[in-house]
């Protein structure tokens with residue numbers, strides 16, 4: 001038996017996407033920068049598929065830049081913007097629960113004279129607009145708050161933050177990787193200036209993503225070379241991956257509504273059953289404002305890694321948090337920001353479902369987890385003492 005409930009860390013590429021990509025490895029291999037017919041064909045493919053991806057976020061065609069994925073888009077959006085606009089100010093605002101890439105970018109910018117304020121979140125992981133307002137100074141040039149959190153699934157008040165930033169003439173970047181494909185993203189409606197989207201998070205190939213840059217927002221390139229992507233991201237365009245990402249978008253536009261409905265059903269079952277069947281278990285993240293495919297728990301007296309290993313023995317792949325930092329011994333910075341103690345943060349389990357999840361996967365987890373938690377608690381002197 002193999003059960004996979006860790007869609008947040010990696011998604012299988014949809015077989016329809018793989019099929020759409022195939023001709024572009026050999027038969028249609030042109031470079032859009034070439035001036036001959038094969039090159040012209042590649043340019044046409046590039047622009048057609050750019051249009052598809054543009055429509056997905058309600059942007060314009062010359063507002064998206066292809067990158068190698070979310071980390072690069074975050075780097076290009078934040079560092080590229082900060083370095084280009086330094087004379088306007090050197091202060092940036094992020095939240096305490098941003099993805100590790102955003103935290104490290106913010107730290108890196110410190111070397112270039114930037115200061116960063118980190119907005120705290122409430123016990124559910126929500127950023128309050130007032131806490132952002134409190135931190136704005138006349139030097140603030142950029143606010144970067146993730147659309148939804150990739151660990152606990154809490155969704156942020158993006159429209160409100162976008163409106164605030166537009167009113168204050170501050171550029172607003174959001175990393176929408178966790179939310180894409182689970183809710184409609186509209187850069188115009190939400191007053192978003194810079195947006196990070198990756199392909200794998202909508203069942204496209206890895207190694208491709210976009211940065212949306214609203215017309216009029218100026219950024220510096222980080223990759224210098226032949227001047228592709230409006231001079232903002234040099235390097236020959238990865239046509240097979242771009243075709244794959246566009247196909248993933250196509251499928252997502254048709255499937256999202258039904259998928260979200262199905263995920264909500266699974267989420268309800270996971271939350272209800274696990275909280276009912278396992279004593280001293282709690283839901284992390286917001287009870288309502290959360291991604292429909294995410295269920296995140298903590299269990300008293302349990303160590304998350306042991307839980308994960310026992311589930312692994314049963315053929316069930318789950319997670320204790322973000323795959324990007326899962327090999328460190330540090331507790332998740334997101335869970336600590338919610339106000340959890342270190343031992344509470346270490347006793348957490350993240351379940352995320354996706355396109356290929358079936359009822360049997362949910363049943364397997366609901367059946368296995370209570371016994372595994374009980375077994376670990378019996379082995380834990382700490383838990384016995386608490387009784």
Ligand code: PMP
Pocket residue numbers: 008009069070071072099101146150175177178198324
């Ligand atoms: N942002 C968020 C919210 C993520 O969850 C991830 C990891 N999937 C990234 C950025 C980085 O993505 P990648 O490693 O694909 O560049």
